């Protein structure tokens with residue numbers, strides 16, 4: 150699969166836009182910045198002088214249309230689609246490609262929750278989002294309780310699937326309201342200066358993803374502990390893999406795709 154991603158909760162990344170700027174504590178050891186300023190500096194369309202500035206890659210715009218096999222696509226993994234330096238017209242181009250490439254699932258993840266909510270309300274509109282964009286999952290990153298407001302903007306965002314990525318989880322998130330949220334991802338930090346994720350922070354999220362009888366009510370995806378656990382245990386939480394995806398209405402007229410995650414763990418998705 151072209152552009153195959155190593156991120157377990159997606160299949161491929163699509164980077165029409167790269168570059169960003171830091172807005173909160175979770176950005177301190179930004180992976181996208183690290184890669185842009187080292188091995189991609191001056192290469193693959195990344196500027197030599199300031200490789201992490203917001204940059205368009207026109208040759209990548211239509212990439213998803215050329216991927217015939219349905220897949221989950223992480224949109225702008227090397228940027229933030231709703232960064233203040235990305236004009237509305239460019240975001241609209243991304244949405245237009247997502248509309249046309251509706252054999253895929255698109256995963257849009259941002260820390261700019263307010264702009265995402267307003268863009269979708271004002272430019273895309275609720276009616277179109279729920280009819281023509283039901284294959285576009287919208288998510289926000291939250292690293293600690295201080296940024297719990299991002300979940301509140303997400304809750305009022307018109308999207309069929311709304312998800313929260315608690316990654317890198319660098320503090321408790323017990324004040325984040327999970328009502329109306331369809332999917333939760335948890336992950337620790339990677340890289341040289343990684344801050345350690347505490348197990349009781351994960352316990353809190355895991356617990357709130359379950360009802361009183363212990364049934365899973367919000368699909369929970371445990372990505373990794375980060376650099377502070379041995380490789381063998383890095384993707385295990387409570388001794389098990391937890392790699393659930395959101396439930397969504399199967400449409401038998403669309404193709405079935407399968408994504409293999411780790412040994413022996415296969416997820417079968419019915420495309421909307």
Ligand code: SF4
Nearest residue numbers: 169170171176179228
């Ligand atoms: S918002 Fe995301 S891409 Fe932008 S600096 Fe922060 S972590 Fe990096």
